Amino acid sequence: MEKTTVIKGKEQRQVLFRLLSYTKPHLKTIILAFVLLLVTTVGDILGPILIKIFIDDYLSPRNLVFEPIFALGAAFIGIQILNVLVSYFQLLKFQEIALKIIQQLRVDVFSKVQALGLKYFDKTPAGSIVSRVTNDTEAIKDMFVSVLVTFIQGAFLIIGIFIAMFILNVKLALFCLVILPLLLLIMRAYRKYSSIFYQDLRERLSQLNAKLSESLQGMAIIQVFRQEKRLRKEFADINDQHYQAGMRNIKIDGLLLRPAIDLVYVFAIILILSFFGITSFNSPIEIGVLYAFISYLDRFFEPVNNMMQRLSMYQQAIVAASRVFKVMDETELAPAQELNENRSISAGEIEFRNVSFSYDHKRDVLKNISFTAKPGETVALVGHTGSGKSSIINLMMRFYEFERGEILIDGQSIKSYAKDELRIKMGLVLQDPFIFFGTIKDNIRLHNQNMTDKEIEAAAQFVQSHLFIEKLVDGYDHQVVERGSTFSSGQRQLLAFARTIAANPKILVLDEATANIDTETEEAIQLALAKMRKGRTTIAIAHRLSTIQDAELILVLHQGEIVERGNHQELLAKRGLYHKMYLLQNGLEDRVEDVVG
């Protein structure tokens, strides 16, 4: 569960300023929006003043001259219409700016995520990374679109109203200033309590949804283990806590939101009426001024209400933004390469020289690994789960940085090649080939738009996958659904082969490529593998020893060390770990006893 924390004053401001720094490229549009806003505000303020002039100069003294009155009326209507147009564009502009800013933020954080090392992905659940890129930025968008814009517009209007008030009657305007600290007080109180309660509500809601989603996914398990009643109870408890949190929010909103603001509104009316009442005992009063003040008050509180209601969004957005910035400041970058643009891999010889490695800097998962794969040869890695096979590949693919030992390609340190060179020359087939949303073609081509359909089909043909692809609806244009779950794992594997072969690498890396596939498909895969390996240096991990019997070198790993090495025959002759594994895998436990005993 992601804990949402409340961020304190200073840090909050830092986050806000950092967010605001994203407005820089849009300075011109922002200035335009502000000018438009200024125009609308002036328009809003002018209305009551025109009515005031009408009341005091014409209506009260019954001074009915047609022309000025007509002019007043025309001005009033004119201002209204102009205001509608200007304020429409003003509102739109502000939203556009906000959306563009968020897009930039999104692209920035996404680019950052792409630049991070796999170490980061190991320690961070995928869901939470996705949340940073989309949901959190969405929360920030909400803040820009509604909170910030509302605040700016509200602040303009409030300032405008006060200016108008000061022009109309300085003394009364001074009195009205009392309202401000009162409102600020309520706002502060609301912000303080609602941020706590609202946070709580959101957390409960996410717990509730997590519980629900998990229960739905695991419903078969719940039912077969007949835990329905217990889980219903657990869910009802969380639901009840969510309800309580909801009630607390309703209460705090009821105490400090609209009802409180309405109270201040009546208080302000009392203030104005008293002022005019008391003044009227000594001197005449302009009714129009009173009208204008009352009418300003009516407008005054709407933006205040709006601002109050959006305070919680602000809080949320700041929390979201601080999480986004945390990702942007993440230092767990992908391993860097030395800048050596021209060096290229030609032969494809791979050498590990005394490589030791640890993910957590505590326990070594690789200890003094040394071996050489000559150009065109296959080196197979076998061993128990956790013996370090995948780690070797992870280092070779530069997914993780290593400090001890050296990996050499064609005699040069792997760190000295440009990243692009490594990616082009080394093809990795993953244990679980990831199938992207899109067509079969898209999945073979990936983002390489230069690849022609012919090349795609040739690659598919080469690895025997065209047989199943051609049987699909629309063939190569078949739309993959749900991460390719409609394909068998063997078919997915063949697709991954095609993807790798299409990129035509010099070095082939197979990560548990042949695990979990039924025997029939495996034969097709074997055939494809044999073809793929021809002329390529290959490093292969295999669960099934049968797939790597013709490897030039087999390394048997155990707890991060190479305990046996040699080809299939040699290793079998040794009657060591490899031999045992081999016998076990073929269901010959009795003979294992012979060997051990």
Place this chain on the structure above:
Amino acid sequence: MKVFLDLMWFFKQEKKAYLTGIIILLFVAFLQLIPPKVIGVFVDHIKNDTLTAKIMLIWIGVLIAAAAIMYVLRYYWRIMIFGSAVKLSRQLRNKLYQHFTNMSQSFYQKKRVGDLMAHATNDLQAIQQTAGSGVLTLVDSLATGGFVIIAMATTISWKLTLIALIPMPLMAILTSWYGTMLHKKFHKAQEAFSSLNDKTQESVTGIKVIKTFGQEKEDIEDFRKQSEDVVQKNISVARIDSLFDPTISLIVGISYFLSIAFGAKYVLNEELTIGQLVSFTTYLGLLIWPMLAFGWLFNIVERGRASNDRVTALLAEKADIIDEENSVEIVPSGDIEFNVSEFSYPDENVPLLRDIYFTLKRGETLGVVGKTGSGKTTLLKLLIREFEGYNGTIQFAGHPLFQYRLEKLREAIGYVPQDHFLFSSSVAENIAFTNPDAEIDEIYEAARTANIHEDILQFSDGYDTVVGERGVSLSGGQKQRISIARALIMNPEVLILDDSLSAVDAKTEEEILNSLKQNREGKTTIITAHRLSAIQHANLILVLDEGEIVQRGTHEKLMLENGWYKDMYLHQQLEELVEHGG
């Protein structure tokens, strides 16, 4: 407005709260009329020079009292009405959850988890809004609107009221129209956002592929394009959204203009006082909200109705597999007799199982092998009564399965599914899933038998390590072994391993099978597997192909027959034989 009728059961249930809330709302609507009235009175007194300190104090006293009462009442109707709405969503959510737990697996085959989640979140939200804001808006806009109009017409001037109201309906119509358009555009924007979300999800989970092929730049470019689409869709939302405020202020402005223009005429004709005119315009201010609210109401109610219909339809779905009347309350223990001539999934015509006849004596082990899709898992699902509707009978301890209470039947079965699903809680809680009060020793024991104890001790927090979706990620083999431990802790009459050893290596598989042999002494075990070594020791092995038993017998017997089993076995041995024979 039909949705209010559909929700009547709830309004009846919460009669007291709703009635109190509505009465309070009416009071508030009435009290709201006081300040404009007082303003008018003041203006007239000032204008006519009749204001005294006493009059002033009285009216200010009235205002203070009204304000204080309104504050309290406004607080309480919120508790009453919004509180009830929250209660409704709690109630429906529990009901849905309970319903979900009752639904059979065929239901989950048809529905997607994401859609079900959407019902339980978005739809409930919309219903809650209808029962809260919807009711409020309906009552309040009618009450406030009605009271204000009555006050304007009776205490000031009905003619002026009519004139001032002319533009108002336009506001309700326009805002309601904008609302509908906004909803559509918003929906598109949501879709764009969710596809951006999917894209991100894909890039993050497929990060290894992207890095492998060095396509970070291209992927970022793709992301930029999609996020641009989100911007465009949101801008079309903004285009509608920005219409609201200007429209409202234009219409209100015209209304003000009309009232001042015509009001002034009436003042000059001495049909009105200036004070009344000021009151009138303040009343007009009070009308903005009910008009807006009416526009909203239609949108809230429309969405609420659609959501309520969906949730009602969902709740009306019947479970396929239910307890028979007179079902027995015993946990079955004994022989299993399978006599199924044909079975196909509901709504599918292709039979998945045909002519499956076998008897498994209590304490024996059954092995089921065959290609993927040959019907191995389906066979197991019938046994645990996840599906029904087959021709024939399945007897357990002398009675057909359906004669047992579902709960009792399943108490006899420890099932380890193919997709090893773990819950987001500690390892210990996951293993003790069927019995949260299990002693820690029992948990250790189950974990040892499943050969995962040592692994668990290596985890950062041992048995307290949180696993599952939101916990540490485990290897497939570790997950499989934890789910085996979860089934073992029940010490079930029948243990079912549905290809549950596929992700563990040969050595671990052997160890698990050995410890199971001791642990399951005298109890029935059913194992399906790809790897024949997992079922070699079984008392009876069934070879399935396209839903039919093509071979049956013990390992030794099957090895004497020519067929799939021997072929497969030989295939797995082929290299070994070549090695040793040659």
